[in-house]
Amino acid sequence: MMRGIRGATTVDRNESSEIISHTKELIDAMVQENELSPPNIASVFISVTNDINADFPAKALRLLDGWKFVPVMCMQEINVPGSLAKCIRVMITANTERNQEDVVHIYHYQAKKLRPDLIREEERNG
Template sequence: MVRAIRGATQVDADERDLVLAATAELVAEVLARNELLVSDVISVLFTTTPDLTSEFPAVAARKVGFEDVPLLCASEIDVPGSMPRVIRLLAHADTTRPRHLIRHVYLRGAARLRHDIAQ
């Protein structure tokens, strides 16, 4: 079955190394918490808030083994008052895990975004 997995993290500043590290951490946590291998991942859509422009999150995913996984980066809508410096992902994965056991991952300050589904 194909399952969608959400996740987000927040960085302290728009610095390339911070974006890469936070994205790598987020991707690793999504895999670990859902007992997935890179080969189980079908695709990943990354978004960033408009204040993050130093690097594409997909660069970090490529560095941790997502060489042949389709990746796409986009910018979030610039909603006044929204949380700054957030990297989000929507991953599609092939898994036998039922929907209610999917573990969505919200790290750092982004944990405040979705208390209802954050693990």
């Protein structure tokens, strides 16, 4: 079954190293928590808020083994007044046997504010 797996993170600074490291950290967690492997991933969409432009967060995926052929696209998030700043959002579309309610969506740093209803208790406090 094809499922969408969401994730988001934030950076403190619009700097390439932080954009890449926080994106890699997020993707690693999404893959681990959902037991994904690159051959089962159809595509990855990454959006960034308009205050992130020092680098492409998709570069982080090229640091992961086996991701060479996974299609990845970066885009800019809608600039909604008052929305969370310096935010990187990720949508992985993958084949999985998990039921929709068993998919683990991952939110790091300030992005935990986006969907507190999807954050497990241990992540909320950690």
